[in-house]
Amino acid sequence: MFSSIQSAKRKVITFGDDGEQVSRPTATAPTKAAATESSSFASFKKHNANNNDTQNTNGKFSVQEKASSTSSSTTSSTTVVSSTSSTSDETGQRLSKKQKRQLQHQNDSRPRKLINKEPTTEAMTLKAKELKKHRISLPIYTARDIIIKEVKENPCVVIVGETGSGKTTQIPQYLLESGLAAHGTISVTQPRRVAAINLARRVAEEVGTPLGQKVGYSIRFDDSSSKDSLIKYMTDGIMLRELLSDRLLLRYSVIILDEAHERTLRTDILFGMVKGIQKQRQDLIDRGRKDIQPLKIVIMSATLDAEKFSEYFYGAKIMYISGRQFPVKILNTVEPQSDYVDSALVTAFQIHQCEAPGDILIFLTGQEEIENMEKLIEEYAIDLPPTVGKLIPCPIFAAQDTITQQKIFEPAPHGTRKVILATNIAETSITIPNIRYVIDTGCHKSRGYNAKIGIESLLVEPISKSSARQRMGRAGREAAGLCFRLYTEDSFDQLEEDAIPEIKRCNLESAILSLKATGIDDVTRFDFMDRPSKSGLLRSLEHLYALEALDDEGKLTDIGTKMAAFPVDPPYAKVLLQSDKMECTKEAIEIISLLSVDTIFAAPSSKREEANEARQKFTSLDGDHLTLLNTLRAYESVKGDRDWCRENFINSRHMRHVLDVRKQLIQFAERSGMDPKKTCGHDLEIVLKCFLAGFFQNTALLQPDGTYKSILGGLTVSVHPSSSLFGKKREAIMYDELVFTTKHFVRGVSALESNWLSQAAPKYFGQRRA
Numbered sequence: 001m002f003s004s005i006q007s008a009k010r011k012v013i014t015f016g017d018d019g020e021q022v023s024r025p026t027a028t029a030p031t032k033a034a035a036t037e038s039s040s041f042a043s044f045k046k047h048n049a050n051n052n053d054t055q056n057t058n059g060k061f062s063v064q065e066k067a068s069s070t071s072s073s074t075t076s077s078t079t080v081v082s083s084t085s086s087t088s089d090e091t092g093q094r095l096s097k098k099q100k101r102q103l104q105h106q107n108d109s110r111p112r113k114l115i116n117k118e119p120t121t122e123a124m125t126l127k128a129k130e131l132k133k134h135r136i137s138l139p140i141y142t143a144r145d146i147i148i149k150e151v152k153e154n155p156c157v158v159i160v161g162e163t164g165s166g167k168t169t170q171i172p173q174y175l176l177e178s179g180l181a182a183h184g185t186i187s188v189t190q191p192r193r194v195a196a197i198n199l200a201r202r203v204a205e206e207v208g209t210p211l212g213q214k215v216g217y218s219i220r221f222d223d224s225s226s227k228d229s230l231i232k233y234m235t236d237g238i239m240l241r242e243l244l245s246d247r248l249l250l251r252y253s254v255i256i257l258d259e260a261h262e263r264t265l266r267t268d269i270l271f272g273m274v275k276g277i278q279k280q281r282q283d284l285i286d287r288g289r290k291d292i293q294p295l296k297i298v299i300m301s302a303t304l305d306a307e308k309f310s311e312y313f314y315g316a317k318i319m320y321i322s323g324r325q326f327p328v329k330i331l332n333t334v335e336p337q338s339d340y341v342d343s344a345l346v347t348a349f350q351i352h353q354c355e356a357p358g359d360i361l362i363f364l365t366g367q368e369e370i371e372n373m374e375k376l377i378e379e380y381a382i383d384l385p386p387t388v389g390k391l392i393p394c395p396i397f398a399a400q401d402t403i404t405q406q407k408i409f410e411p412a413p414h415g416t417r418k419v420i421l422a423t424n425i426a427e428t429s430i431t432i433p434n435i436r437y438v439i440d441t442g443c444h445k446s447r448g449y450n451a452k453i454g455i456e457s458l459l460v461e462p463i464s465k466s467s468a469r470q471r472m473g474r475a476g477r478e479a480a481g482l483c484f485r486l487y488t489e490d491s492f493d494q495l496e497e498d499a500i501p502e503i504k505r506c507n508l509e510s511a512i513l514s515l516k517a518t519g520i521d522d523v524t525r526f527d528f529m530d531r532p533s534k535s536g537l538l539r540s541l542e543h544l545y546a547l548e549a550l551d552d553e554g555k556l557t558d559i560g561t562k563m564a565a566f567p568v569d570p571p572y573a574k575v576l577l578q579s580d581k582m583e584c585t586k587e588a589i590e591i592i593s594l595l596s597v598d599t600i601f602a603a604p605s606s607k608r609e610e611a612n613e614a615r616q617k618f619t620s621l622d623g624d625h626l627t628l629l630n631t632l633r634a635y636e637s638v639k640g641d642r643d644w645c646r647e648n649f650i651n652s653r654h655m656r657h658v659l660d661v662r663k664q665l666i667q668f669a670e671r672s673g674m675d676p677k678k679t680c681g682h683d684l685e686i687v688l689k690c691f692l693a694g695f696f697q698n699t700a701l702l703q704p705d706g707t708y709k710s711i712l713g714g715l716t717v718s719v720h721p722s723s724s725l726f727g728k729k730r731e732a733i734m735y736d737e738l739v740f741t742t743k744h745f746v747r748g749v750s751a752l753e754s755n756w757l758s759q760a761a762p763k764y765f766g767q768r769r770a
């Protein structure tokens with residue numbers, strides 16, 4: 001996947017303007033490259049994404065255009081609001097070497113607390129006053145009054161506005177200022193936790209109150225909101241969870257479903273849920289209930305098929321807010337790039353050497369690619385000429401813990417440039433200060449699900465136009481920006497307008513459990529915006545039945561009700577419940593917490609052998625589950641000592657996250673009436689049998705030829721090299737996940753005895769025999 005360093009060193013990328021090639025950044029890549037010949041050229045075309053002109057060089061998208069095309073809508077009324085934009089220049093400050101060293105020292109990446117020391121009330125008020133000027137300069141401000149009016153007059157409003165125009169930070173505040181929070185909180189749902197946290201933090205600053213009070217956030221395992229919060233940013237998953245205890249969401253007066261274009265599985269379920277709740281609340285009001293208030297729904301995005309949403313939400317009012325704060329120039333390559341990672345690397349160095357100050361954001365597809373890129377940037381950056389400041393890579397991907405993810409928001413030391421390496425986790429909603437340049441590789445990893453054989457896949461695929469626009473929108477938020485698309489304009493034209501909704505391509509078990517737990521028994525008749533496939537629904541229902549979450553009639557069992565209360569996927573929830581019976585709750589909670597991070601092991605490529613050797617100390621012959629447990633025990637025996645972690649190649653940050661998750665799962669277990677201290681002592685076989693109660697479908701048997709064949713689907717699966725059972729043969733294995741990448745890999749693998757299977761899930765194996 002990753003191209004040779006050599007090619008990156010030779011490559012030079014030139015850029016074009018309106019079809020003509022011009023020498024935008026023309027420096028060679030790193031200095032090492034300067035000595036080598038410039039043999040490979042990729043040219044870029046430039047477009048202006050400026051105000052109403054956004055991306056219309058591609059001829060497909062312009063806010064104004066969309067507005068007029070929808071004005072003929074018969075299902076809904078449409079409002080178009082325009083506003084002017086402004087641009088700004090960037091100035092870079094050069095410092096002496098000594099100053100740089102001092103600042104660099106101050107900015108060193110020491111671990112920081114997520115919530116820094118609280119500023120004084122006076123300081124907060126002052127900051128809010130300062131931000132007020134910024135607030136009224138945002139394009140959305142000109143539409144403030146009309147937005148308030150429309151939301152007050154309509155039960156449901158769809159708002160489409162440019163990326164960075166101010167939808168997510170401002171609209172909740174406008175609604176608050178207009179009195180719409182008088183009877184409940186204004187909730188803003190986000191598909192991603194990093195966005196929920198940072199938006200809440202920003203809006204709390206703008207409002208001038210400490211985070212967690214008037215403005216708060218709530219994400220899984222981290223709630224920084226109070227009963228008094230009037231604006232609450234939350235993930236879509238948390239909102240679904242709240243539905244379990246507040247079926248009519250009575251604590252909310254307005255629900256804003258943000259980034260609706262992403263169509264995550266949870267957001268899609270929320271669409272149907274809130275639509276139903278709005279109607280139920282209205283029915284109760286019509287029947288004279290004085291204690292109930294109507295629910296307002298606002299759907300928002302910069303890249304949305306507004307008509308479709310309007311139609312789904314009973315002909316909701318559509319508002320187009322035109323205008324972006326700062327222009328973003330789009331540059332497409334003239335030629336397709338054979339290796340987007342290589343091209344991204346070269347482009348980053350060219351920007352660094354030739355363009356004005358400002359940080360860079362590169363969109364890559366996954367953790368491995370990001371970590372490889374991080375190493376290469378570090379390696380090349382050493383050889384940059386002394387006149388050029390440092391280039392500092394800063395990775396962000398979903399498997400990182402929340403505190404690590406926050407690092408991307410920290411300023412780079414003066415005289416240096418930060419290059420953020422992100423998956424599409426940074427694609428929507430967030431403003432990363434000082435980003436002026438976006439490099440869009442045009443690819444992402446897309447999750448798929450084969451319902452027939454129950455296998456998930458994670459494959460690199462082209463993004464949609466909508467994603468490309470969102471990526472571009474991460475620049476131009478504080479000043480003018482540039483977006484380098486590492487694909488041609490023709491390729492852009494051929495992209496799908498929107499990604500296929502997750503509901504059509506993902507495992508539906510969690511969603512079905514949530515629906516059933518909120519009283520929707522017949523999920524096939526749920527008001528889906530896009531229907532999931534019949535086979536997908538059936539397969540998930542069957543699995544939930546096998547997990548004993550559903551009875552013979554498809555109704556939620558007591559076990560299912562308890563499973564729905566845990567903030568983990570159904571198989572893990574089943575393990576937790578089973579652990580109560582098998583008296584190993586402590587161990588089950590610990591292993592599930594350990595599995596909640598991508599890995600607790602650090603494996604720097606330069607010290608891979610040392611790291612592997614250190615890991616041997618913790619390795620259990622029974623596989624990864626017990627290896628993880630051994631590691632946690634060892635970590636706790638040294639009280640999480642950092643030097644010990646370093647010597648043993650343990651990621652101490654991830655370990656602390658594990659402890660945090662453990663604490664929360666203990667609370668959930670207690671709330672469910674379980675004793676989280678129940679332990680099986682040294683008889684750890686019990687723990688594996690307990691996991692089998694949730695993961696009996698994730699099992700494979702050793703074949704005479706030495707390969708493993710999955711029990712479900714009969715696939716040949718390979719143990720992932722990261723597993724402690726890699727290269728080992730056991731008669732049967734159980735795994736945490738099976739993902740198709742280059743082949744069918746299983747990760748989180750433990751050894752089993754094959755006769756445990758029928759004991760673990762008699763319903764399932766009985767069924768299979770029949």
Ligand SMILES: Nc1ncnc2c1ncn2[C@@H]1O[C@H](COP(=O)(O)OP(=O)(O)OP(=O)(O)O)[C@@H](O)[C@H]1O
Pocket residue numbers: 138161162163164165166167168169170198202301302325428429430431433473476477478
């Ligand atoms: N954390 C932050 N730090 C600095 N500026 C911020 C921050 N959050 C928002 N802003 C400023 O406020 C503007 C509006 O941001 P907001 O998130 O409300 O826009 P949006 O229209 O919702 O964008 P998107 O469609 O990309 O989510 C940004 O362009 C930026 O100038």
